[in-house]
Amino acid sequence: MLIPLTRKTFEELIPAVATSDQYRYAWGKLSDFLKRVLISAVCASVWIIIEIAVESDSIKSVLLILGLITILYWFWGPVVEASLRNLQCRKYPYCGFWQGKVLDYYITEEVTSEQESVNKKGDLIIIENLERRINVEVGDSKGFTTSIQAPLNRSHKKLHRGQVAQLIVMSYLEDLSRISQVSDLYIPSQNLWVSNYPYLRRDAFVDVSRWVRSQRDTRRRSQTSVDR
Template identity: 55%
Template sequence: MLVPLTRQSFEQLIPVIATSSQYAYYWGKFPDFLKRLLISVVAVVVILLLKFLLGDGFDPLLFLLGIIAGLYWFWSPVYWASRRNIEIRRYKYSGFWQGRVLDVFVTEELIGTEENVNNRGELVIVENRERRLNVEVGDESGFTTLLQVPLRRTHKGIVPGQIAQMVVMSNQPDLSRIANKSDIYIPRLNIWVSDYPYVQRTVFSQVSRQLTQAEEDDYPANRVVKTRRRRR
């Protein structure tokens, strides 16, 4: 099922300004905070040097820049999340998509490398891997897509056959070619399969309840999950 959304509804689902969950996503972990704090400190030092070189004539401007730079650690998550939202809102058309989970499997993905020195003084490359959940969804039209996200405990109950919902984006008026998609919502479990939380979840849930309660009640979804691992 694919229901076109009005531009107003789409903009309610994908806000311009970062939501609290989007802010938390870009806030990251403690090392991410330290990086932002270091950028703030360096930027403030540079501005102080400019003040020393330029004299008092630029004090108002440098004072304003100093405040902005000093608070970079605080406001930058809002900037990056809002920028990401603006990019997704550039699509001209959108729709509320509903299908079913086709497959669920776990993989281990390379997310980065680090250079370390072992006990013999040799430089070694350490691979950082993360277990990720892969959820393939599709509908009766033949449309299928795969979303890969970090594995969470809440994902345990996801099995093939369950209803899956998301917002899809396109530049075609009839949505015949899907260009992008949001995170996936599983109504039966009331959970999201998500890395970055694109949509306003309270607004999305209201639309979801109106469209799928009857169908969800009469479809058996207690199948065995298909889990496989890819080895590299």
């Protein structure tokens, strides 16, 4: 099942500014936070040097504003990162609500980062950091299939083949005949999300999911009344 959605609904599902879930994702690990703090510290040092060198009060006022913005990079950096991800989705002019079923799922190990080290013999070695990931294949009766990958967690034990699966599809074509990107995956029966990055405003998507279900139930009741 594929139902086209209006642009207004699309922009509610994927807002221009990062949601709280997206901000938490972009915040990253401790190492990511420390990198942002280091950048903020460097910016603060540069700002102080320029502030001392400049004598004009008007320029100092501008520098003060710019300095405060750059010093707080550790805080607003994730907002910009997540918002740019959202813009990559919002560039598609058309989207639709897709519903199919879970065809299969399996676990893989993916390389998340590499580190260089030296062994006892002095040889340079590459250490790969692996992460276990769940891969979920979904499809519908019309032949459309896609795969969603996400870091493995305990909630994925709720996954079963044949479960109803929902997501948002994005396209450059009005009839959605060619899908360019898909969102995170939702399993309504388990209230389960499968995603690497939380593209959707999840409360808004659940509302759309309920609306679609209510419309289908209404049509079924109408059809039943006609048949009688």
